[in-house]
Amino acid sequence: NAGVTQTPKFRILKIGQSMTLQCTQDMNHNYMYWYRQDPGMGLKLIYYSVGAGITDKGEVPNGYNVSRSTTEDFPLRLELAAPSQTSVYFCASSSTSGGPYNEQFFGPGTRLTVL
Amino acid sequence: GQSLEQPSEVTAVEGAIVQINCTYQTSGFYGLSWYQQHDGGAPTFLSYNALDGLEETGRFSSFLSRSDSYGYLLLQELQMKDSASYFCAVRRGGSQGNLIFGKGTKLSVKP
Numbered sequence: 395n396a397g398v399t400q401t402p403k404f405r406i407l408k409i410g411q412s413m414t415l416q417c418t419q420d421m422n423h424n425y426m427y428w429y430r431q432d433p434g435m436g437l438k439l440i441y442y443s444v445g446a447g448i449t450d451k452g453e454v455p456n457g458y459n460v461s462r463s464t465t466e467d468f469p470l471r472l473e474l475a476a477p478s479q480t481s482v483y484f485c486a487s488s489s490t491s492g493g494p495y496n497e498q499f500f501g502p503g504t505r506l507t508v509l
Numbered sequence: 510g511q512s513l514e515q516p517s518e519v520t521a522v523e524g525a526i527v528q529i530n531c532t533y534q535t536s537g538f539y540g541l542s543w544y545q546q547h548d549g550g551a552p553t554f555l556s557y558n559a560l561d562g563l564e565e566t567g568r569f570s571s572f573l574s575r576s577d578s579y580g581y582l583l584l585q586e587l588q589m590k591d592s593a594s595y596f597c598a599v600r601r602g603g604s605q606g607n608l609i610f611g612k613g614t615k616l617s618v619k620p
Contacts, residue, residue: 427607429610434612434613435612435613436513436596436598436610436611436612436613437552437596437608437610438610439607439608439609442607452607453609484551484552496540496542496557496559496600496608497542497554497557498552498554498608499554500552500553501551502550502551503551
């Protein structure tokens with residue numbers, strides 16, 4: 395299993411541009427999450443999904459959108475990029491409610507810079 | 510609201526024991542997780558406590574006291590490869606497994 399994969403690894407955007415961060419998992423997990431991590435900080439939840447067709451906002455959803463058309467894929471869309479969205483973005487997945495240990499599996503991250 | 514407090518940095522020597530504390534304030538507490546993150550890497554799961562007491566996994570142990578809203582991660586026989594950031598994260602009940610992360614503790618292991 396590849397686990398959770400994310401593309402691209404790095405990206406530089408200009409202010410006002412848009413892009414989609416891709417996330418795919420091959421563990422047949424129902425739950426998927428998008429986090430952002432600013433330097434020296436913890437992870438903040440942007441959006442999450444409990445299954446195909448179901449998404450909900452996390453702590454910091456403004457400026458982002460998501461969709462979940464399949465179990466495997468959970469893309470994150472940035473519209474009108476702003477410098478405040480410069481961050482490292484992690485996608486994660488877990489089995490229903492994370493199983494007995496509540497373990498989330500993280501992708502390698504996308505480093506995004508908005509100039 | 511929710512908040513987690515953990516020290517920002519800890520330094521220890523190889524072979525030593527280090528404890529990283531985490532205090533939390535949250536409604537609907539369900540459990541406390543610990544994740545490790547090496548520089549430039551992704552977080553990886555270390556442990557989870559839903560009940561009071563100590564959970565041991567090899568050199569790492571995690572403790573939880575629900576009445577004190579407090580937990581800690583204990584790392585024994587420190588190795589250079591343990592140099593990383595360690596995050597505590599609260600799982601809130603009824604939140605579909607959502608985690609609220611602390612800001613992390615950067616552990617530096619010296620020879």
